[in-house]
Amino acid sequence: MKFGICSEIFKDWSDIGRTIDYVKRVGYDGLEVAPFTLSQYVTDIPQNVREEIVTRAAQAGLDILGIHWILVGPEGVHITTADQAVRDKTAQYLIDLAHFCGDIGGKVAIFGSPKQRSIEEGMTHEQATANAVEVFEKALPAYEQRGVTICMEPLTHLETNFCTTADETVALIERINHPNFRLLLDTKAMTFEEAGRPGTIRKHAQHLAHYHANDENLNGPGWGDVDFAPIIRALKDVGYQGYMSVEVFEFEPGPEAIATKSLEYMRQFV
Secondary structure (H helix, E strand, C coil): CCCEHHHHCCCCCCCCCHHHHHHHCCCEEEECCCCCCCCCCCHHCCCHHHHHHHHHHHHHCCCCCCCCCCCCCCCCCCCCCHHHHHHHHHHHHHHHHHHHHHHHHEEEECCCCCCCCCCCCCCCHHHHHHHHHHHHHHHHHHHHHCCCEEECCCCCCCCCCEEEEEHHHHHHHEEEHHCCEEEEEHHHCCCCCHHHHHHHHHCHHHHEEEEEEEECCCCCCCCCCCCCHHHHHHHHHCCCCCCCEECCCCCCCCHHHHHHHHHHHHCCCC
């Protein structure tokens, strides 16, 4: 099992190289980069910063896994909206994200973004799905070109009303039917899955490309009541070869504590 961590807990560190070096020193295998920690718009991240990420990661021997929180920052983007101009803008922004991800050596782009996918009042689910399919299909050639996979993340009904279960998300994945559009499963987001976390992993293993590790309490694995032993066992059982990457939403303990305790906890099960 390979372990990664998401960069937003280090957002107050001004030097991305410092983050890379620390993550490697703690013992992680990879880092996911949140573009908003570098600039509001991914298009404003200069080439020299992209090159620095590649260089520092190579020097540290750390993988850059990809990007996440990808629609945090830019204004006026949405995948299901009835507004064609906004959908076109969103498709182009996803293309820009594909190139950034490829430039820094990443292989996955995690699509969570609850506010930028929720179905507008008065719109049917079928129309929202058709709009999302249109946006992703416009962007996917760039992802294929750069060797990056969009990982669609089911989120709970408390966060959005579109792709709120793994079943619904897999239906979208199968409708798009592109090798660079696959599934991300997230521990917190599987809270309401009827099959449970291990059951959901086993059910959708063929579509699974990435995994986010956290707790229902929004902190890291080992910081709450979720037992990761059956989760990691299920990932092993299905032959999952990707990363288990720590993503948290409670930053108060500080990046050093979150990173260290989360990794120590997960390692006991491998």
